Amino acid sequence: MQKLAALLLTTLMMAGCAFPGVYKINVQQGNILSEEELTQLEKGMSRQQVQSVLGSPIMLNPVDPTREYYVYTFQRGGGDIKEQRVIVYYENERFSHYEANLLEETPAY
Known part of the structure; x- marks a missing residue:
């Protein structure tokens, strides 16, 4: 009887470890910034x-205050991480230009 109970318990534990439908x-x-x-x-x-238009930057460079970084990352269901990066440049504390690498899709949920 103890062997049967041990076998049943082991089977249930193994079935729990191999559950295929894990939700991520x-x-x-x-x-999240758009064009x-x-x-x-x-x-x-x-x-x-x-900053009133774009929001607060995610990163500030303490060595070079002429740049602000706006970064967005998205990972769908445990898949690959996609990154969007916008760098805003200033000259004499005034906006001069930006560099943007935007994602085609920036889903929000």
């Missing part, structure tokens, strides 16, 4: 004006 959530982090928001930026805007 989508994970998104950072600043529409970036086109609102005008040369000569103050940092405060830029």
